[in-house]
Amino acid sequence: MTADAAAENGPVLVISAHAGDFVWRAGGAMALAASRGAQVTVVCLSFGERGESARAWREGKKLDEIKAIRRDEAASAAGVLGAKIEFLDAGDYPLRETPELVDEIVHCYRRTEPAVVMTHALADPYNPDHPAAGRMALQARVLAQAIGYDAPGEPLGAPPVFLFEPHQPEQCDFKPQVLLDITEVFGVKRRAMECLVAQQHMWDYYTDLARRRGVQLRRNAGPNLGLAHDTMAEAYMRVYPQVTGTLR
Numbered sequence: 001m002t003a004d005a006a007a008e009n010g011p012v013l014v015i016s017a018h019a020g021d022f023v024w025r026a027g028g029a030m031a032l033a034a035s036r037g038a039q040v041t042v043v044c045l046s047f048g049e050r051g052e053s054a055r056a057w058r059e060g061k062k063l064d065e066i067k068a069i070r071r072d073e074a075a076s077a078a079g080v081l082g083a084k085i086e087f088l089d090a091g092d093y094p095l096r097e098t099p100e101l102v103d104e105i106v107h108c109y110r111r112t113e114p115a116v117v118m119t120h121a122l123a124d125p126y127n128p129d130h131p132a133a134g135r136m137a138l139q140a141r142v143l144a145q146a147i148g149y150d151a152p153g154e155p156l157g158a159p160p161v162f163l164f165e166p167h168q169p170e171q172c173d174f175k176p177q178v179l180l181d182i183t184e185v186f187g188v189k190r191r192a193m194e195c196l197v198a199q200q201h202m203w204d205y206y207t208d209l210a211r212r213r214g215v216q217l218r219r220n221a222g223p224n225l226g227l228a229h230d231t232m233a234e235a236y237m238r239v240y241p242q243v244t245g246t247l248r
């Protein structure tokens with residue numbers, strides 16, 4: 001299989017700081033991969049129980065209750081997207097970068113053998129948990145590649161890493177280098193978003209963002225591709241260079 005074919009059909013690993021992040025930022029990519037028969041796994045490092053569950057706190061719910069709610073919501077959303085989900089329950093606000101957590105992520109890489117990885121951008125002055133997750137995802141990827149690293153499974157290859165679009169991209173040094181057409185699965189992504197009742201205020205925000213990125217996608221795709229007027233898209237940044245035998 002060529003690198004391009006592997007990236008199209010091979011396993012996908014998504015490393016998400018909090019329970020909802022993967023849905024807003026990568027739900028379209030996940031649904032697309034799953035629709036092509038790829039195995040998609042999302043690892044939630046925390047439930048977003050302290051920092052991204054304000055509504056539940058205002059309703060007077062307790063920490064354990066909130067974790068359970070967010071876990072159920074995220075599991076439902078992953079199910080809609082066609083993905084498996086794992087929770088590492090590492091805590092949020094702050095999400096602490098520890099060798100033990102990095103090691104757990106190495107095990108995820110070795111277990112899932114991803115052809116494509118998605119995670120958070122490396123800068124976010126509004127939410128340090130997000131870049132912390134991104135840094136740990138990159139560190140664990142390198143460790144998983146090392147034949148001498150003590151974890152079950154084969155050493156990892158070199159899956160490309162795509163960074164999610166942060167909530168406020170201009171403040172996070174984010175440039176939309178990759179625009180992914182998610183038009184055919186946007187209905188699936190919207191249903192997954194609607195599983196996240198604790199963050200209902202985000203549903204329309206991320207629908208509008210997909211529409212704006214879709215406009216950019218059309219602008220960059222040339223005038224004659226026959227793309228639908230309602231094209232929807234997600235934006236990503238790459239960490240490593242594209243490897244290809246053909247410039248495209």
Ligand SMILES: [Zn+2]
Nearest residue numbers: 017018021052
């Ligand atoms: Zn988050």
